[in-house]
Amino acid sequence: MQIKDGLNQFKNEKVLLAVAGDRRAKFFVAGDGVINEVAEIEELVPKYEDNEGFFGGKKGGKLSRMGNPDHEVNKEYLFNKFAKKFEEKIAEAEAGKKGLPIYLFAPAFIHTMLAESLPKAMAKRIKMNIAGNFLHAKPFELLELIDKKIPKGAPVTNEKARKLLRK
DSSP, rough: OOTTTTSSSOOOOOEEEEOSSSSEEEEEEEEEEEEEEEEEHHHHHHOOOTTTTOOEEETEEEEEEEEEOOOOOOHHHHHOOOOOOHHHHHHHHHTTTTTTEEEEOOOOOHHHHHHHHHHHHHHHHHEEEEEEEEEEOOOOHHHHHHHHSSSSSSHHHHHHHHHHHHH
């Protein structure tokens, strides 16, 4: 879809916007005044609803002990699966346009883990990290956030900052 006026149009340039959450991610490619969603992933958390492994012991006609195996989800394993899919989808989203700058939108607790899980060549291309949960944000809202983070020749209004810049 067309990028509305007043937002960064990315003229003569293509960029990849990667919006990640805890278990979901969306990927957009923007360039030459157009932004399109190119991929989406979701890593489902397994649910254990059966009684497999449940045991109980009886003694004298009364239930004396019960137990249930630990079905807790291994969060590290799930994140590693998600990170691998994330890397694959970035490569797929680039589709022949290798080396696109990446703008990463993710909650603060995932930022570093995602960046560290990517190959070094891909991690170096991360141009901007924006912390927050933006999975349900519209593409134009993402572009507005990028514009807010990149001041365009904004004058320094703080007197202390002006003095520091002069030194």
